[in-house]
Amino acid sequence: QSALTQPPSASGSPGQSVTISCSGTSSDIGGYNYVSWYQRHPGKAPKLMIYDVTKRPSGVPDRFSGSKSGNTASLTISGLQAEDEADYYCSSYAYRNSYPNAIIVFGGGTKVTVL
């Protein structure tokens, strides 16, 4: 069971928007602005799409945006395109009361389907 909770699937038609949620706790998402999102196509390595909740690495289209409210982060893909069909994983820095304290946690992943 993953530390962060994501819906297993999401879908949308080309041109539409889709939003993926990622739920955590005050010890991870809610406590720090270190939420990141990864895209993974089958057989390929994950690709960083969003970091620090809202920032996009160079080369990532601005159709991808991130946000956070309380203990829940979200990834929105606007203007959905066929190549956006992939698995998406959220991740967060987390601080635990027991050693080891500083860790990184992932969500279980959301499969985005472009209809």
Place this chain on the structure above:
Amino acid sequence: QLQLQESGPGLVKPSETLSLTCSVSGASTSRSNFYWGWIRQAPGKGLEWIASIHYGGKTFYNPSLKSRVSMSIDTSKNHFSLNLGSVTAADTADYYCAREDSETSDNAFDIWGQGTMVTVSS
């Protein structure tokens, strides 16, 4: 351009130790702002962070694996390694090495290797 490449046996017997190395090209493993990590994905499962290391020796481990995991870094060879002991079938997964850059995307992995599949089986 920074590139990472995992290497190691594709098949490990149960109870033995899984050893992987990540060779880094295009940048030095001794850059003070770089952390190096291992992440895996078991069949049908999500991503799981295993551990991260800094060249200065600071190491961070996933609590659920800590008793079986060790990481090391060899800046002279510009690579870092993972050892996972007492493996079981549950450790069968694609294993990825990756980089964190604390100056830009702290606590996020911005560069990944292609991954290597490891199967635990007798």
